[in-house]
Amino acid sequence: MQPFTRQVITIIQSIPPGKVMTYGQIAGCAGNPKAARQVARILHSMSRAHQLPWHRVINAQGKIAIQNSEIYEEQRLALNDEHVDVTSSGTVNLAIYQHHP
DNA sequence: GTCTTGACTAGCG
């Protein structure tokens, strides 16, 4: 496991409830701004094993990454539970909810 | 070693 990956996991675990971060932002904090896709992969494959709050990670547009899926609904509900407002189009207001480490 | 795979992104038409 690369240092970058460990960093990503640590950062994601540090996101407080009610806040979100973008893939690119996480990648940048972990030391590689270009590896946003890798962040996505980590979430996709390691979220359960590392108990990551994957629902607090959204794309650079402030939108939920994948639409039309059970996972989409799951993420929306999880965010609503943390009082994060998600619009009908799956958009989160980054100006309000983005977490800045 | 080399492909392939992504919950990505910035840029361009």
Next chain:
DNA sequence: ACGCTAGCCAAGA
């Protein structure tokens, strides 16, 4: 605003 393209990088096969 929107779809498409080309970069991007680590893990798994």
